[in-house]
Amino acid sequence: MQFSNEPVVRLNKACIFQGITAILQDVTFQIDKDEFVFLIGRTGSGKSSLLKTLYADLPLKMGQGSVVNYNLNEIKSKEVPYLRRKLGIVFQDFQLFTDRTVAENLYFVMKATGWKDRSKMKTRMVEVLMRVGLGGAATKMPHQLSGGEQQRVVIARALLNEPSILLADEPTGNLDPEVADGIFKLFQEINKQGTAVLMATHNHELLRKYPYRILKCEKGRVLDSNETEILEAKKE
CATH class of the missing domain: 1.10.8 (Helicase, Ruva Protein; domain 3)
Structure with missing residues (x-):
């Protein structure tokens, strides 16, 4: 089953599992078709598990979710290759033959x-x-x-x-700073041409340099910088 007229990613009260262990709970966010979003968090905080759920390597057992119009709750194994054709997946360790x-x-x-x-x-x-x-x-x-x-x-x-979104898991993690900067600028160019980007990173220099939206995996939750800024503004 597919949704229509949806953002490229939408999760609502999702629970992300590795096996029987809940890694992230009550995950709610969406990514629009032209957005660039950083995904951050300490090692083991759930970043890779979240990405794997988005490309249907891990099943979505609780909550609702859709990626490029595919319903993650109802997607069948035979539909997964079609979902992944609409995604671009970039790993840290290349995985080239x-x-x-x-x-x-x-x-x-x-x-x-x-x-x-x-x-x-x-x-x-x-x-x-x-x-x-x-x-x-x-x-x-x-x-x-x-x-x-x-x-x-x-x-x-x-x-x-021609994916609707690139999912990148630490794509510059093994590269020296100058090379990493060139790779990041390539992601920016791709984003400017209309492809959404969700990029997991430990590179805090990028976070300081580029004021993109941030999703942070922390203590079993996903914090959204957009929402955090709104909450902080309300306190002032």
């Missing part, structure tokens, strides 16, 4: 998500590599690329199906 070229890594995802026309696949592969600044990297193996370049390949992979 090390025995395949950059092009073969991207072709693998396209085949897995229903692409069949080889000429269209090649055109799209070139488009996304150009978009992330790696136009000449198609024939290279991952080990021939720097860490920052590998992360750009991961972002290119995430963009293949």
Whole structure:
């Protein structure tokens, strides 16, 4: 079952579980189609579990939720690949096939998500590599690329199906500051072109430098900076 006319992410009184353990409770927030949102919190606070729930790697057992118009409460296993086609997922540890070229890594995802026309696949592969600044990297193996370049390949992979939102789990965590800054600016460019971004990060310099909305996982809850600012204003 799908919702219509919804924000790209909506959770209402959701409870996020790992197995039988509740990691986050009473989670309520939404992300609109053009938003850039930081997701922060200490290690073990529930950030990754929240992201996994959004891309249906963990089931939503309590509360209500929708992501890109898919109802997380009712989604069937056969529908999960269709949900993920509308998402871009970027991991900290790249998860590239090390025995395949950059092009073969991207072709693998396209085949897995229903692409069949080889000429269209090649055109799209070139488009996304150009978009992330790696136009000449198609024939290279991952080990021939720097860490920052590998992360750009991961972002290119995430963009293949023109996602409504990018979910990024510590995408700059293993990169030196200068490279990390370049990757972050790439996320900004993608966001400005209409793709929402939810980015988990420990990089407090980014939080200070860029005044985007913040969701903070803390003590089993998710605090929303928008709501926190409203509450603080009411106290004054």
